[in-house]
Amino acid sequence: MTQSSRDRSPAGDGRGVSPRDTEGAEALLARGRLAVEGRLVQASNATLYCAIELDGLSAACVYKPVAGERPLWDFPDGTLAEREVAAYEVSKAMGLDVVPPTVHRDGPYGPGMVQLWVEPDPDVDLVALSRSDDAAIRRMAVFDAVVNNADRKIGHLLPPGDGHVYGCDHGVCFSVEYKLRTVLWQWRGKKLTGEAVEALGRVEADLRSGPLRERLEALLTRDEVDATRRRVDLMLKHRIHPYPPEDWPAIPWPPM
Template sequence: MTAEGEPSITDEEGPGLDDATAMRLLRDGTLDVAGRLVEATNMTLYCSIRNGAHVAACVYKPVRGERPLWDFPDGTLAAREVAAYEVAAATGWRIVPPTVYRDGPLGPGMVQLWIDTDPETDLLALVRSRHPALRRMAVFDAVVNNADRKGGHLLPLRDGHIYGVDHGVCFAADDKLRTVLWQWRGKPLPREAVTVLVNLEHEIERGRLGRRLRELLAPAEVEATWERVRRLLDTGIHPYPSEDWPAIPWPPI
């Protein structure tokens, strides 16, 4: 994405932070807005964040900058982004960069660690691939009911890891899965995924994850998340696209 004003933040430490340190920095650091990502639908600000010796770049999406949507309650997108991080953290797959909900210069919102991607990656080729990280992401998206998994929401790193971002339209109680990652539809879930899903089912029903999701989402949305996990375990396969709505978001990249 392009930021107005072409901000420059020296960020030698940010990419090397472990997740626990990054979370403390995001929660407690001082935010300094450097520019705006002009291609984003909702207000998305590129910032530096500093706490003592730690400094990194991050993205800040204030609630007041969210555009109303007909199918999601107003002012809930930032919390959904944080909920997606919580689910991703529970999987152990590190799909979503460290993300918190906190106050900022324009009020409360989502703050997420900035990720520098590999500029040489061909996103079209990546989306069509069967990269193991994308298969994990396909399972994750089915759990969180991601209504907008575009190719541009994939952040490939030079070391081969792939992050996913922009999870503001997840966790609807009604099925809304729209994604470019349908290459495993109908295929049996890998053993690794089944193990992760069994843990998610327990964590949502009676563990810390369920308590955290109930802080961020409506009760019906938490219940629907548990039901999607249970459905994946019952069927044992990656879901098929729905016949009732477009299965791929537009634009796909």
């Protein structure tokens, strides 16, 4: 599923909020009035397009209720929303900001994940972008390795047109087993950038006993948090992008 849609635009008539304004966006998403406007029918899980408004601020967002999650054989039932929020917390703690502001809250169909809508630039060729050496895409590859993303498709890339790239659909991340499955393998085995090493260093201690660990343990199992820390430690030790797994499909299907 891709969050992108060519005929969607930020909802509401109030003042909008930028995904870069994480504090304002989180407050809007957590406390705003949520109104369902439609459903993204290509999604495998219930994914609702909504308008959200709070104190004159308004935006479009995606709401994925836990009740609409389809069971998966390799992830515990009813945990995808928490994994989406955990991915946002890691992205923010790393200083990469590759995941739009995301919260866990109650909604019209029960508790679930609510994420700020990011409208991608329709002039950006996503296939070419995914195969490029773009620095923003490389940041995404580093982030995916940390969260063990099992489903990084091309359509999950959201370039708003300002040089930054966001990603969506992180419900199948944080497995204890190595399940990295992505279309972004162009840096496999290559040396990490200084920026990537700094980002990994920001969360290394935090994943041991800091605030990030506390937030993640409220969303994931302790084993999953420990596995995330080990992935960070391994990347800091070897200073290279990981190689594809040998016993797991390396590219998601379909890749879009």
